[in-house]
Each structure stands twice: as structure tokens, then as C-alpha cells.
Amino acid sequence: RHGAGRMSSRQVAFDTLKRIDHKGAFANLVLDGELKRSGLDEQDRRFTTQMVYGTTRMRRACDFLVDRFVEREVDPAVRTLLRLGAYQLHYLSTPDHAAVDATVGIAPKRARGFVNAVLRKVASSSSDVEWPSDAVRLSYPDWLLEQLVNDHGTDDALAMLERMNVEPSVHERSDGYVQDPASQWVCDMVDAQPGDLILDTCAAPGGKATLLAQSGAHIVAADRGIKRARLVAANAQRTGAASVSAVVADGTAPPFRYDAFDRVLVDAPCSGLGVLRRRADARWRIDAEAIERLTRLQTRLLAEGAKAVTPGGRLVYSVCTVTKAETTAIAATLDAGFEPIDVPEINPIWRRWGEAGGCLLPQDQDSDGMAVFAWRRIS
Numbered sequence: 001r002h003g004a005g006r007m008s009s010r011q012v013a014f015d016t017l018k019r020i021d022h023k024g025a026f027a028n029l030v031l032d033g034e035l036k037r038s039g040l041d042e043q044d045r046r047f048t049t050q051m052v053y054g055t056t057r058m059r060r061a062c063d064f065l066v067d068r069f070v071e072r073e074v075d076p077a078v079r080t081l082l083r084l085g086a087y088q089l090h091y092l093s094t095p096d097h098a099a100v101d102a103t104v105g106i107a108p109k110r111a112r113g114f115v116n117a118v119l120r121k122v123a124s125s126s127s128d129v130e131w132p133s134d135a136v137r138l139s140y141p142d143w144l145l146e147q148l149v150n151d152h153g154t155d156d157a158l159a160m161l162e163r164m165n166v167e168p169s170v171h172e173r174s175d176g177y178v179q180d181p182a183s184q185w186v187c188d189m190v191d192a193q194p195g196d197l198i199l200d201t202c203a204a205p206g207g208k209a210t211l212l213a214q215s216g217a218h219i220v221a222a223d224r225g226i227k228r229a230r231l232v233a234a235n236a237q238r239t240g241a242a243s244v245s246a247v248v249a250d251g252t253a254p255p256f257r258y259d260a261f262d263r264v265l266v267d268a269p270c271s272g273l274g275v276l277r278r279r280a281d282a283r284w285r286i287d288a289e290a291i292e293r294l295t296r297l298q299t300r301l302l303a304e305g306a307k308a309v310t311p312g313g314r315l316v317y318s319v320c321t322v323t324k325a326e327t328t329a330i331a332a333t334l335d336a337g338f339e340p341i342d343v344p345e346i347n348p349i350w351r352r353w354g355e356a357g358g359c360l361l362p363q364d365q366d367s368d369g370m371a372v373f374a375w376r377r378i379s
Contacts, residue, residue, distance in 0.1 A: 009044045010084065011106045017080045020056055020281055027056050027281045038262040055087040056280040057165060061139040062086040065129065069121040078111045085119040089126050096123040134158060138165060143288045144273070151324045156361055157340035160322075160369065163362040164277040175214075175239040179207045182274075182360050182370040185350070186267070186318045189343060190357075192217040196262040201251035201305050204228035204373040206235035208267055213241035215361070218264070220256070220326045222249035245345060259310045266305040268298045270319035270326050274362065274369020291325055300328045306334060309377045318372040327371040331363070338375035 007015075016034045019025040030051050035045050062083040074082070081103060088099040100119045107115040135145040138161045148157035165247060172178050187208050192198055194216030200209045203221035209232060212336035213219050221232045221244050227250045236244035249255055249267070271291050276283050302317050309315045315338060319326050331354055343358030344350045349365060350358025350372065357373040 007038055007040070008102070008106070009040060009048045009051070010038060010102050012038045013048045013055070014081055014106055016048075016052050017084060018077055020052075021059075021080050022076050027053060027279070030317075032295070040227045051087065053167075054091055055084050056141040057283070058087055058091060059083060059284065060136055060141075061131075062090070063227065064131070064136050065090055065122050065126075066118060067116050067127070070361060077345075078115065080108070081107055081111075081115060082118055086122050087117065089119065089123050090129075091202070092194065096120075099123070102185065122207040131159060134161075140283055141287075144283065144286075147288065147291075148273070148324060149347045151205055152324065152361070156363075159363045160361045162191055164368070164369075168277050168368075169366065173211065173239075175210070175241075177207060177210060177235065177239050179211065180275075180278075181365065181379055182320075183207055183368040184211060185347065185360075185367075186265075186370060186372050187211045188347065189263050189318075189341075189372050190263050190316050191314060192263060197260070198263040198265065199254075199256065199261040199305070199308050200267065200344060201254065201267045201301060202267050202269060203232050203246070206232035206241075206246070207234055208265060209244050209246075210236055210239045210241040212265070213243045217243065220261070221246045222251065222254065224248065224250045243344070252297070252304055254269065254304055254308065256308050258307050261308045262310060262313045262316050264305045264309045264313070266301050266315070266317045268294075268301050268319050268326075268330075270294055270298065270321040272362075273321040273323060273373075275320045277362065278368070290321060293332060295325050298326060299333050302330060302334060306338065306377075311377050311379065313377050315377065316372065317373045317374075320368055320370055322359055322369045322371055327359065328357065331355075331373040336377045337377060338379050341374040341376055343374060 011364045012034055016031050016161050019030045020027050065086040066082045069357055074313055085103040088094040103118045104112050135142045140161055172180055192215035196217035198212055198217050198219050200221045203209045204223040209219045209221035223229050229246045233246035272282055306315055340356035342356045344352045353359030353371055359371045362369045
């Protein structure tokens with residue numbers, strides 16, 4: 001159904017996946033560009049998106065499905081094509097002839113016989129798979145599953161990873177900004193009041209800052225890079241959040257006066273393990289060592305953010321991850337002079353996490369995974 005010179009959905013998906021798999025391109029960025037150049041209609045664009053994100057997300061599982069029938073080293077591009085075929089067969093339930101024939105059709109000529117033979121074997125065995133481990137079945141690195149099992153127990157860890165293999169729902173606020181409910185519930189913990197002066201220390205892209213502005217508070221939305229600050233400013237303009245002031249400032253060395261803000265939100269950079277369903281390739285980019293590097297940054301951001309809170313004011317720390325190292329361990333570093341605010345007591349939607357913090361796993365409310373802690377400055 002494609003006109004002369006137009007590419008098929010599978011060809012666009014294959015070209016995109018090669019850039020993701022072998023050139024380190026970010027899935028969302030490269031796919032957007034490929035779709036714009038493709039000339040595909042809306043239905044085919046949706047199918048291409050589904051194939052690219054799904055094959056990227058389920059890469060490890062697809063490799064296992066294929067490797068049962070491969071006895072030699074496979075060229076990287078052919079490996080990517082076999083993943084794409086296996087994803088269609090096992091996860092999309094694409095009819096065997098359509099998935100195999102169309103995928104073989106875009107294979108390099110020298111590899112077509114091989115791709116055809118392997119994918120036909122995958123098709124014939126798709127209902128009878130004995131997975132070697134939960135990490136392979138769910139398509140995550142071993143260390144990630146082990147980390148979540150250690151922090152949350154086996155049942156919750158597996159349920160979390162299962163849910164993050166499902167496409168997320170889209171939640172659009174009244175101002176047109178798309179934002180997951182978990183992020184909105186974090187903003188509730190800030191308890192912004194009309195006339196408050198609020199510091200958002202890591203504000204880009206501006207979702208929380210623009211939501212907080214709806215309270216009538218003035219938001220100083222800081223981020224360390226000029227491009228990130230411009231993104232905040234653009235989103236503030238688009239959503240009509242006139243009380244958001246986007247500034248370039250490093251949260252680990254903020255230029256603001258001590259005790260100046262009624263509320264301070266430290267929405268810190270993190271491993272992002274709670275939002276993997278939104279970032280198809282993120283599970284293959286993060287590693288266990290990165291968490292240790294991030295905790296040093298998170299500790300500094302919280303300490304500096306605390307200095308900016310006026311006596312009687314509120315400090316909130318949040319991350320879109322659920323590892324203990326990035327949540328309860330960071331909260332425990334806060335100096336004396338702050339008393340904890342009981343998050344689950346204010347909103348029972350949050351699981352109790354640590355002394356008074358809150359945690360949401362993706363399966364709890366079909367939201368992003370998130371953790372939040374709040375304190376009142378008492379001295």
C-alpha cells in the first residue's frame with residue numbers, strides 16, 4: 001500500500017533500530033526524525049512506533065527467542081532485524097507469513113535465507129518458550145532485577161517490571177501539559193499557597209513548576225543549563241504560567257540567599273528506574289555504578305536546597321526512582337533543624353517509605369514509580 005519510493009513501516013523501524021542499537025541514539029529522538037522523513041500515513045507511523053519501542057524494550061527477550069536457533073556469530077544489523085521479527089511474532093501476534101515475509105524482504109540479500117529460517121523457527125515455537133530467568137523473560141539487566149528485589153522483595157519487584165513493559169497512559173492537565181499523576185501528587189506535597197515564593201532547584205522541563213504556579217505562588221524554576229532553562233521558560237509560556245521565572249543556576253551551588261523561600265522542591269536527577277516504561281532504551285543505558293554517582297549529587301542537592309528554606313517553611317525531595325540508595329538513604333542525610341512530614345498520612349495513596357516518606361510503585365496506581373519526602377524547617 002506504499003507508493004513508489006516510499007518506505008515500509010518495517011524498513012523505517014529497522015533503520016531506526018540500527019541507530020539505537022549500534023550508534024547509541026536515543027529512541028524517542030531518532031524515531032521522531034525518521035518518521036518525519038518517512039512519508040508514512042498515520043496508521044503506519046503508529047505501527048512503526050510500536051515496533052521500535054517494543055523491540056527496544058524487549059531486546060533481551062527477543063535475543064533469547066532468536067538465539068535458540070542460531071549457532072554462529074550474527075552480523076549486528078542482522079541481529080537487529082531478527083529482534084524486530086521476533087518481536088512481531090511473539091509480542092504483537094503478527095500472522096507468521098506477514099511478519100516473516102515482510103521482515104525477510106528488508107534483509108540484506110546475503111542474509112535472507114538465514115533470516116527466513118530463523119524466524120520461521122521462532123514462529124513455530126512462540127507458544128512454547130521456557131525462559132531461563134525472570135530477567136530474560138521481562139527483558140531487563142540482571143543487576144536491575146536484583147536491585148529491586150533487594151529493595152522491595154520479589155513479588156513487588158516482578159510486578160513493577162511487568163507493569164513497566166506496558167505502554168503508559170497519557171494524562172493531560174487542563175493547561176495542556178502532559179504529566180504523569182505521580183508527578184502531580186509530588187506537587188501536592190509541596191502545599192503551595194497563594195503568594196508563596198517557591199524554589200524548584202532542578203526544574204527542567206518545567207512540569208512541576210508550571211503546576212505549582214496554578215496555586216498563585218511565584219516559582220523560581222532553576223536548572224544548571226541554558227537550554228534546560230529555556231525549555232522551562234517555553235513550557236511556562238505555553239501553559240500560561242506567568243508566575244514562573246526560569247533561571248540558570250546550579251542546585252549544588254545555588255546563588256540564592258539563605259532562608260529566602262517558603263517552599264523548596266528538590267526534584268533530583270536520578271536513575272529513573274520508576275519511569276522505564278516511558279523510555280524504551282533507558283534500561284540498557286543505566287548501570288549499577290551510576291546509582292552510586294547519582295547519590296553523591298542527590299545528597300548535595302538536598303543539603304543546599306535545605307539552606308534556602310525559611311524557618312517554618314517546607315522542604316520536599318522527590319525522585320522518579322524507588323531504590324533505597326536514592327530515597328531513604330538520601331533523606332537520612334538531612335541535617336537537624338527539620339521535622340518530617342508524614343506523607344502517607346496526608347495522602348494514603350503513597351506507601352510508607354522510611355520514617356515518614358512515601359513511595360509509589362508503577363503497579364500501585366498505574367503511574368510512574370516515585371518517592372517523595374517532606375520536612376518542615378523548625379530552626
